[in-house]
Amino acid sequence: MSELNNTQPPQMEFSDDLRRRNLSGRIWMVVFRLSTVVGIIALVTLLLNIINQSAGYVHYEAKVDPDTLRVDGIPLEEQSKEQLMSVLQNNLSSGAYNKLDRDKPFAERDRGEVYDLVFDRVVKYKVEETWLLWDSLTHSREIKASVPTEQSGTELKFVVWANWDFLRRQQSSDPVLAGVRTAILGSLWTISITILAAFPLGVMAAIYLEEYAADNWINRIIRTNINNLAGVPSIIYGILGLAIFVRVLEPFTSGTLFGITDPTTANGRTIMSAGLTLALLVLPLIIINSQEAIRAVPGSLRNASYGIGATKWQTVWSHVLPNAMPGILTGTILAVSRAIGETAPLVVIGASTVIFFDPENPFSKFTTLPIQIYQWTSRPQDEFRFLAAAAIIVLLAILLTLNATAIFLRNRFSRRY
Amino acid sequence: MVQPQSKTENSHYVLEAKNLEIYYGSFKAVTDVHMNVERNKITAIIGPSGCGKSTLLRAFNRMNELVSDSSIRGEILFQGQDLYASNVDPVVVRHRIGMVFQKPNPFPKSIYENIAWGARIHGYKGKMDELVEYSLRQAALWDEVKDKLNQSGLALSGGQQQRLCIARALAVQPEVILMDEPASALDPIATLKIEELMQELKKNYTIVIVTHNMQQAARASDYTAMMMLSKDGERSGTVIEFDETKHIFTNPKDKRTEDYVTGRFG
Structure with missing residues (x-):
C-alpha cells in the first residue's frame, strides 16, 4: 500500500466520446449487414434465374397431327x-416397325411404352418456340395470340420442365423426350461407391491420427499435407483417377477381373473409376472433419474410461467414436455433397455425355447430373x-435432401455432456 | 502383479512413493516425494494451486502417462511391487487403483450402463443387476436412482453424478480409490454426502484424496500430505510434511505448513 501512496497517480482524464464509439459500431453493423444482403441477393438471383428457365409456355408443332391418328374415332x-x-404399323415403314419389335418385342411392352412410341416415332412433336416463366406469366395473352392453336397439330402448353416424366425418361437428343433418369442413376451409383470407399478409410485414418499417432515430425507433416490435399483442385484428382483407375487398374475398374465382359464399358471409364476418384477427392475432407469430431470429444470422457482400466481400443470404440459420430456423419455428408456436384474430374476420366441406357452395375458406362447439365448448357x-x-x-x-439428412443425423445422435 | 509375492515389513502400506520425481518433458513438476499410504485409511494431499497435487495423485495409477512425454523417476510401490516396472500393464494398474475426478464425468449413457460398462470390459462373470445394485448402494445412491436406472447419468444432479462416478469406480473392485478434488464442484450438502460416503468406503477401500479445502482434509482424512513448491523461484512441488492429520493441523513441524493451515499464507 505504502508504495502506491508514494507514487504520483497518472492523469485520470478520459475523453467523452461515447457518441463516436457508438457511431463507429453502427457503421460496422451496416457494413456487416450489407455483406449479408449481397450474399442473399446473389443466392436469390441464382434461384430465380433457374426457376425462370425451368417452366414456361412451349409452342409445339406436330409432324403428324394426332387428330388424324384416330382409330374408329377414338383419340x-x-x-x-x-x-x-x-397406328404405329400404319405410319412407320415395316422395316422400322420390325426393328422396334426386335429391340424389345411388342408383347413385352406395356401400353404406356407403346403410347410413348407413337408420339416419339409418329406424331413427333417439335419445339417451335419457348418462353421463360416470367414472360409466360406476364405476357400470356400475347403469347397465346401469337401461336395459331386453332391450326391442327399446333399446340401451346405450359410446361414445367422438371416434371415426373423428366425424372423418368432417359437421355434423348429430342428435348421433348429427354430426361435425367440415366444421370440420376449414374450419380447415385457413383456416390455410393464414393461413400463405401471414402467413409471407412477416412474415419479409420482419423482415428489413427488422433488417437494413436505420436506427436512427432513425420505425423505433423502428414497432418499438414492432408489439409493441403483438401485444397487441391478437383481436376487434378481427375488426372490422378485417369492415370490410376482408368489406365493402371483397368482390369479391376472395367470389371474384366470379375468376368464382366460388356463391350460397351470401354476401357475402365466406368462408375467404379469415377466413384474411386471422387473418393480420393473427398477423403481429405472426411479425415479432417472426423479428426475435428474426435478431438471435440471431451477429455473428461476419456479419463473416465481410462480411470476404470479400459484399454485404448475399448475407450475409442465405446466412448470416443459414439460421441464423435454426429460430427463425423455431418462432415461426411457435407463432403459427399461436394462430390455429387463435381464435374471436372469426371470429364477427365471420361464420363459419357450422351448415353441411352441405365447403368446396371459399378462397371457400367455412366453419366452424372452435373455432366448432363454441362452437356445441355453447351447445346445451342x-x-x-x-x-x-x-x-x-x-x-x-x-443436395438439400443430403444436407437435411446431415442435420437430422446430427440431432439424432448428438448427446450433451 | 496383483498380490504381493512376499509380505514385506511395510506391507500395511498400500502405496509407497520413494524419492519420486515426475516430469513433463524436461520440466520437473514434482520432486523428491516420500510418502506412504496406509490400508483402509484416508490420506489427504493439500497445498496451494500449481504445486503438483493432482500430478502426484495421477502418478499413483499411471493416469499421468496419458499426457504425452510425461515420465517419472524414483519408485511407486503398490503392495510392495513397483507400479512402473516394465512388465506391469497400466490397464491393470488402473483397474486396481480407481479414480474419481474433479468434475463429475459420467458416461453419456444410462445409469445402469455407467456401472455395468466397466465391469463388462473386465470380463465380469456374475449377475450384472446385482453388481449394479451393490455398487450403487455402496455409493449411497441406490435409493435415489433405483426407479430410473435407464435414464441418462447426465440427468442427475452434480452431487448424484459424482456419487455415480464413485459407484462406477467401485464396480470394478479396486483396492485404492484416488479422488481428485471430488467435491470442489459441489455445494456444501453434496460435499457432506461425499465425505460421509468416504468414511463408509474406507472400511473396504484405501482412499487418497486431493483437496483445496482444508476443513475437508481436517474433517475427513486420517493422514495429510502437505505439498509446496520446493523452493522459492523453483517450480517443482514436493511434500514438505506428511503426518497424521491431527498433527498437521494442530502441531505442524514445518513453519510453512503452519502458515498454510492457519490461513496466514499469502
Missing part, C-alpha cells in the same frame, strides 16, 4: 395397346437450357 389417349400398335437450342435448369433443380433437391 390416341383412349386407344388400347393393340390400337396404338396398329434454347430448350436444352431449360432442360439444364430442370436438371439443376433435381441436383439441388438431391
